Amino acid sequence: MKEGDTTFTAGEVKFAVDKGTVPYLAEAVLDYTKTWVGGGFTITTPRQGSCSSCK
Numbered sequence: 001m002k003e004g005d006t007t008f009t010a011g012e013v014k015f016a017v018d019k020g021t022v023p024y025l026a027e028a029v030l031d032y033t034k035t036w037v038g039g040g041f042t043i044t045t046p047r048q049g050s051c052s053s054c055k
Contacts, residue, residue, distance in 0.1 A: 005016040028045035
């Protein structure tokens with residue numbers, strides 16, 4: 001963590017976000033999925049804009 005980071009706690013999970021990213025996470029949903037090859041977090045946010053160069 002760096003000075004100025006914001007920390008959030010969801011259940012038993014604690015995570016830090018830099019201050020420049022915090023506004024983009026409004027209404028975001030953090031989800032953890034576990035599969036037979038491992039697991040990982042996904043973040044879904046309605047503030048995500050469309051991207052013409054994204055595939």
